[in-house]
Amino acid sequence: MFQPNMFESHHHLLDMSGARSSESEVLKMRDFEDFETKSGTETMEPDPSGDDAQDPNNDDSSNNNGQRQKRKRYHRHTQHQIQELEAFFKDCPHPDDKQRKELSRELGLEPLQVKFWFQNKRTQMKAQHERHDNAILKAENEKLRAENTRYREALSTATCPNCGGPAALGEMSFDEQHLRIENARLKDEIDRISAIASKYVGKPLASNYPHLPPHLSSRSPDQFTPQSGFVGEMYGGIDLIRSVSMPSEADKPLIVELAVAAMEELIRMAQGGEPLWIPADSGQPSEILNEDEYFRIFPRGIGPKPLGFKSEASRESAVVIMNHINLVEILMDVNQWSGVFCGIVSRAMTIEVLSTGVAGNYNGALQVMTAEFQVPSPLVPSRESYFVRYCKQHGDGTWAVVDVSLDNIRGNSILRSRRRPSGCLIQELPNGYSKVTWVEHVEVDDRAVHSIYRPLVNCGLAFGAKRWVATLDRQCERLASSMANNIPSGDLLITSPEGRRSMLKLAERMVLSFCSGVGASTAHAWTTLSAAGSDNNVRVMTRKSMDDPGRPPGIVLSAATSFWLPVPPKRVFDFLRDENSRNEWDILSNGGQVQEMAHIANGRDPGNSVSLLRVNNANSSQSNMLILQESCTDSVGAYVIYAPVDIIAMNVVLNGGDPDYVALLPSGFAILPDGPEFGEGGGGILEIGSGGSLLTVAFQILVDTVPSAKLSLGSVATVNNLIKCTVERIKASVSCDNP
Known part of the structure; x- marks a missing residue:
C-alpha cells in the first residue's frame, strides 16, 4: 500500500547520517x-631510521645541548x-x-x-x-525531497472520480487500475522499441509519440505528383525495387515511431464499425471506408493524399486452416510471404531487419522491405512499395502484422502508389484454425490501367483485401493437402507419400515461375522486346538461361496477352482445366486425346488439383513428354498452369526424388472477373463489367538451345502466331459453348 511518509523517513535518515559525519568530513577534507x-x-620525506632527517643546509640545526632537532x-x-x-x-x-x-x-x-x-x-x-x-x-537527496513534496501535494488535492469530493487512498476502481497497468505496458513497449532504434542513432527517443512527426506529415501534395510512364517499363529506367538503399541512421527512429502509430491505426481499422466503415450498395464490396470519418480519427497519418491519386480501402475476414503461429511466420519471412501470395506479390525483398522480436518469436519484429504488387496481366501496371513491417502480439493467441509506406521518408519523386497502414489481425481458434481480418488501404495513381481492367480495379477486387484473404485461404488448403499422408487409391503412379509431396513441390515451383513473368512487372530476368515482329496486343519478352538446373539452357521467349470474354469465369476455368477439351485449344497436342495419369486433390473445391497428363497421339511433338498441370480457383480468380516434363525426370519425382532439378517452362492462363458482379450469369452478356471474364494467356517456349545465340525475328513471329491462334481457338470454343 502506498505510504506518503516513506519519502520523509528516507530523507530523515539521510539528514541524520549527514549531520553526524559532517564534522569529521570537514577535517578530512582539509587534510585532503x-x-x-x-x-x-x-x-614529505621522513628519516628512514625512524627520526626525521636533518637538513645540513639549515643554520638552526645545531643547539647548545648537541642534540639533533627533529623536523620534516x-x-x-x-x-x-x-x-x-x-x-x-x-x-x-x-x-x-x-x-x-x-x-x-x-x-x-x-x-x-x-x-x-x-x-x-x-x-x-x-x-x-x-x-x-x-x-x-546530495543532488539525489534534493531530488527525492522534491519528489516527496510533489507527491504529498498531489495526494492532498486528489478528488474522487464519482462524487468530486476528496479521495481517500484505495478508492481507485478496477477499470482505472486496469487502464493504468495497460498504459504502463504500452509505455514499456514503446520504450523497448525506441531502445532498439537508439542503438543506431546513439540517443533515446521520446516515448510519448502519438503520430508521425509534423515534418513528415506536412508535405505538400505536389511533392508526390507521379511521372508518366509506359505500362510494364521501369520508371525512368530505374528498378525501384532493387535501387532502394538501406535506411539512414537518422531515419531509423522515425521508422520505429511510424510503425508503432501504424499498428494502433490497423487495430482500430480492423475492429471498428460504423461510421468508420459503412455498408456498400449492391455490386460493390461489402464495406466502404468513410474517408471523412477516417481523417477525423487519424488526422495526421502519413500525410495528405497526393495530387491525382485515388483511395482504395477494403476489409475482409475469413477462417483459414492454419494455426496463428505459422501464419505469423509466413508473413514475416519474405520468401514464404512472396511464395504464398505469388499471384499478388511479383517480387519482394527485405532491406534491413531493425528487430527480430523477443522471446524466440516475432513479437516486436520490425523490418524494412520493398515489394511489387501485380495483377496477372500485362495491361495493369504493377505497384511498387517501400515500407516497414511491424509484428506485435496482442494478448494470448492474437497477433497483428502491419505495413506502412516509407516513401515520404525516402522522398520518392516518382511515387505511383503508397500504403497507408495495411495488414491483418490473426486470432487463434481451436483445432489449428485461425480467424484473419485483413485491411488493405492504399493511395494510387491508376490512370495507366487498361480500360477492360478498370471495373475490376475500381471495385477493389484487383488489389483489395478480399483477394489477399481468398488467396491465403486457398494456399492454406493447399499446404494442408501437401502434408497429408493418405494416398488416393486411384493414383497408381503415386505409390508413396514422398512421391506425392515431390509432385506437389514441382507444381508449386511451376506456379511461382508462371506468376513471376505474367504481370506487368517493371524488371525481372526478362527483357521486353520492341514492338517489331510482335502484335501490339501481345507483350513478348526474352530470357537467357545457362546455369539454372530448373530451366532448360538456351533462349526462352515469353509471350502474354489479355482479353475479355463474355462468359462467366467459372465456365472458362472448367473448359481450360478439363483434359477432354484440351485438344480444342492446345495447338501442340495436334488434336490428340489427353489422358490424366495421376491426380492430387488440392483443396475443397474440385477444381483445385494437380494432374499429370499424357497426349495419346503418335504425331504429337509431345509424344515423349508428360504434362504437369495445376488448376486452382477461389472467390476472386482462377489459374490453369501447365508445363511439359520429361518422362524420365518425372519418374524420379514420382519416386520421391528431388524436383528442383526438373527443367520447367510453364505456360497457362489467369482468369479474373471483369467487375464486382460475376458468377453464373443469365442470358446475354453484352458489356464489360456485367459478369464476363478477363483472360490472360502466357506461353514460355525454348527457341534456341545455345544461350549465346542471337534471337531471330522469325522466332518472335512464331511465338506471336502461336498465342494469337490459341486465343482465337478459345474464343471460338467458349462462344459456341455459351448459350
Whole structure:
C-alpha cells in the first residue's frame, strides 16, 4: 500500500547520517586539500631510521645541548619530473619496486621520493572521487525531497472520480487500475522499441509519440505528383525495387515511431464499425471506408493524399486452416510471404531487419522491405512499395502484422502508389484454425490501367483485401493437402507419400515461375522486346538461361496477352482445366486425346488439383513428354498452369526424388472477373463489367538451345502466331459453348 511518509523517513535518515559525519568530513577534507596543494610539487620525506632527517643546509640545526632537532624536510620537484610522473600514473597508479627504481634513475629522484609521490597522488585522486560522489548523493537527496513534496501535494488535492469530493487512498476502481497497468505496458513497449532504434542513432527517443512527426506529415501534395510512364517499363529506367538503399541512421527512429502509430491505426481499422466503415450498395464490396470519418480519427497519418491519386480501402475476414503461429511466420519471412501470395506479390525483398522480436518469436519484429504488387496481366501496371513491417502480439493467441509506406521518408519523386497502414489481425481458434481480418488501404495513381481492367480495379477486387484473404485461404488448403499422408487409391503412379509431396513441390515451383513473368512487372530476368515482329496486343519478352538446373539452357521467349470474354469465369476455368477439351485449344497436342495419369486433390473445391497428363497421339511433338498441370480457383480468380516434363525426370519425382532439378517452362492462363458482379450469369452478356471474364494467356517456349545465340525475328513471329491462334481457338470454343 502506498505510504506518503516513506519519502520523509528516507530523507530523515539521510539528514541524520549527514549531520553526524559532517564534522569529521570537514577535517578530512582539509587534510585532503593540504595534500592536493603539496603533492604536485613537494614530497614529505621522513628519516628512514625512524627520526626525521636533518637538513645540513639549515643554520638552526645545531643547539647548545648537541642534540639533533627533529623536523620534516620537503623536496620540490621540477616541472619535467612532475609531467613524467603524471604520465606514468595514468598507465600505472601502483608501480612496483622495479618500476619505482627505474623512474627514480630516469628522473634523478630517490626511490622513496617516487614512492611517496605516488602515495600522495593516490590519496588526492581518492579525495576528488569522494567529493564527486558526495555531490551526486546530495543532488539525489534534493531530488527525492522534491519528489516527496510533489507527491504529498498531489495526494492532498486528489478528488474522487464519482462524487468530486476528496479521495481517500484505495478508492481507485478496477477499470482505472486496469487502464493504468495497460498504459504502463504500452509505455514499456514503446520504450523497448525506441531502445532498439537508439542503438543506431546513439540517443533515446521520446516515448510519448502519438503520430508521425509534423515534418513528415506536412508535405505538400505536389511533392508526390507521379511521372508518366509506359505500362510494364521501369520508371525512368530505374528498378525501384532493387535501387532502394538501406535506411539512414537518422531515419531509423522515425521508422520505429511510424510503425508503432501504424499498428494502433490497423487495430482500430480492423475492429471498428460504423461510421468508420459503412455498408456498400449492391455490386460493390461489402464495406466502404468513410474517408471523412477516417481523417477525423487519424488526422495526421502519413500525410495528405497526393495530387491525382485515388483511395482504395477494403476489409475482409475469413477462417483459414492454419494455426496463428505459422501464419505469423509466413508473413514475416519474405520468401514464404512472396511464395504464398505469388499471384499478388511479383517480387519482394527485405532491406534491413531493425528487430527480430523477443522471446524466440516475432513479437516486436520490425523490418524494412520493398515489394511489387501485380495483377496477372500485362495491361495493369504493377505497384511498387517501400515500407516497414511491424509484428506485435496482442494478448494470448492474437497477433497483428502491419505495413506502412516509407516513401515520404525516402522522398520518392516518382511515387505511383503508397500504403497507408495495411495488414491483418490473426486470432487463434481451436483445432489449428485461425480467424484473419485483413485491411488493405492504399493511395494510387491508376490512370495507366487498361480500360477492360478498370471495373475490376475500381471495385477493389484487383488489389483489395478480399483477394489477399481468398488467396491465403486457398494456399492454406493447399499446404494442408501437401502434408497429408493418405494416398488416393486411384493414383497408381503415386505409390508413396514422398512421391506425392515431390509432385506437389514441382507444381508449386511451376506456379511461382508462371506468376513471376505474367504481370506487368517493371524488371525481372526478362527483357521486353520492341514492338517489331510482335502484335501490339501481345507483350513478348526474352530470357537467357545457362546455369539454372530448373530451366532448360538456351533462349526462352515469353509471350502474354489479355482479353475479355463474355462468359462467366467459372465456365472458362472448367473448359481450360478439363483434359477432354484440351485438344480444342492446345495447338501442340495436334488434336490428340489427353489422358490424366495421376491426380492430387488440392483443396475443397474440385477444381483445385494437380494432374499429370499424357497426349495419346503418335504425331504429337509431345509424344515423349508428360504434362504437369495445376488448376486452382477461389472467390476472386482462377489459374490453369501447365508445363511439359520429361518422362524420365518425372519418374524420379514420382519416386520421391528431388524436383528442383526438373527443367520447367510453364505456360497457362489467369482468369479474373471483369467487375464486382460475376458468377453464373443469365442470358446475354453484352458489356464489360456485367459478369464476363478477363483472360490472360502466357506461353514460355525454348527457341534456341545455345544461350549465346542471337534471337531471330522469325522466332518472335512464331511465338506471336502461336498465342494469337490459341486465343482465337478459345474464343471460338467458349462462344459456341455459351448459350
